Amino acid sequence: QVQLVESGGGLVQAGGSLRLSCTASARTFNPYALAWFRQTPGKEREYVAAISWSGEGTHYEDSVKDRFILSRYKSQNTAWLQMNNLKPEDSGVYYCAVGWRERPYVPKTVDEYEYWGQGTQVTVSS
Numbered sequence: 620q621v622q623l624v625e626s627g628g629g630l631v632q633a634g635g636s637l638r639l640s641c642t643a644s645a646r647t648f649n650p651y652a653l654a655w656f657r658q659t660p661g662k663e664r665e666y667v668a669a670i671s672w673s674g675e676g677t678h679y680e681d682s683v684k685d686r687f688i689l690s691r692y693k694s695q696n697t698a699w700l701q702m703n704n705l706k707p708e709d710s711g712v713y714y715c716a717v718g719w720r721e722r723p724y725v726p727k728t729v730d731e732y733e734y735w736g737q738g739t740q741v742t743v744s745s
Contacts, residue, residue, distance in 0.1 A: 628739030641715030657711035
């Protein structure tokens with residue numbers, strides 16, 4: 620069983636920064652990939668960024684590329700999403716997720732991730 624806990628959300632003005640963290644509790648934690656998704660009311664959960672846990676690759680959704688940085692610290696079972704130059708459209712509940720199945724690519728869809736955190740709210744005011 621894997622438990623993921625997100626933190627670091629909050630209210631920030633446009634142009635500001637936030638750093639989200641995702642910490643996993645598990646007897647053995649060695650997923651294939653970790654990702655962040657976000658969701659706003661009435662909309663489907665959307666992909667933000669993902670990283671292979673081995674560190675081989677990181678991928679970002681186009682709207683956050685060059686603004687967000689995803690990194691992980693394997694020995695602490697923790698990943699961070701540094702979000703810079705935030706925009707109002709970045710607002711939403713951010714979820715951390717991990718996928719165990721090994722793939723020849725970094726997975727980017729909800730169905731490819733087995734475990735999810737409860738989310739942390741990010742609100743960017745204009």
